[in-house]
Amino acid sequence: MAARLKPDEELVDAAYVSVDHVLTAAQHGIKLTGPLPPDSGWQARDPDAFDIRNFTIDWDHRHVTCPDGKQSRYWRETHSRDQLPIIQVTFRLPDCTPCPDRARCTRSERNARAMTFRPREQFEAQQHIRADQATDSWKEHYALRAGVEGTMAQESSHCDVHRARYRGLARTHLQHVLTATALNLVRTDAWLSGIPPAGAWTSRLTRLHGTLTAAM
Ligand code: SF4
Numbered sequence: 458m459a460a461r462l463k464p465d466e467e468l469v470d471a472a473y474v475s476v477d478h479v480l481t482a483a484q485h486g487i488k489l490t491g492p493l494p495p496d497s498g499w500q501a502r503d504p505d506a507f508d509i510r511n512f513t514i515d516w517d518h519r520h521v522t523c524p525d526g527k528q529s530r531y532w533r534e535t536h537s538r539d540q541l542p543i544i545q546v547t548f549r550l551p552d553c554t555p556c557p558d559r560a561r562c563t564r565s566e567r568n569a570r571a572m573t574f575r576p577r578e579q580f581e582a583q584q585h586i587r588a589d590q591a592t593d594s595w596k597e598h599y600a601l602r603a604g605v606e607g608t609m610a611q612e613s614s615h616c617d618v619h620r621a622r623y624r625g626l627a628r629t630h631l632q633h634v635l636t637a638t639a640l641n642l643v644r645t646d647a648w649l650s651g652i653p654p655a656g657a658w659t660s661r662l663t664r665l666h667g668t669l670t671a672a673m
Pocket of ligand 1: 523
């Protein structure tokens with residue numbers, strides 16, 4: 458803590474991951490790794506449908522070309538309800554109405570295909586992260602985080618670690634070091650006694666069996 462060293466990488470759960478967080482962390486030299494939410498559009502969940510990956514974005518000329526070769530007519534740079542920069546694109550109704558692929562593209566009965574996506578830097582990072590997190594090597598690496606939620610839940614429920622008992626950073630740091638040491642002893646004892654790690658649900662009968670076996 459005194460050396461103010463920052464981590465090279467942080468493995469976090471989905472609640473802490475957005476493409477903006479990843480890019481901001483990268484500016485500070487930190488790789489933020491965690492599952493980025495998938496594309497929420499129905500087209501991304503239907504393997505026969507056209508999601509954003511089937512379209513070609515021309516960032517310089519500000520238009521999008523669809524899988525049918527048609528070009529968008531409307532490109533608007535605006536902000537989402539969360540004030541994040543977004544781009545809204547719409548295609549032409551005379552192109553989409555007679556299109557043989559319409560059912561794969563839009564569920565609207567009257568409107569042309571429309572889509573919303575992030576500006577180039579965020580969009581490309583998003584696509585890269587989503588492709589990366591589908592690989593076995595990413596899953597294997599992220600598995601390093603397995604069990605840490607159980608450890609933190611145990612610290613919170615058994616050691617009240619969310620509450621600082623003393624004033625001042627140095628004393629609070631000491632409290633955390635002692636808590637971690639005590640928890641290591643508790644977990645080592647549980648491991649030697651064959652008691653499953655916190656977080657894994659077990660029936661009362663299994664817990665009783667574990668206790669009796671440890672006592673023998
Ligand atoms: S519905 Fe419109 S955007 Fe979709 S493939 Fe057809 S012409 Fe292209």
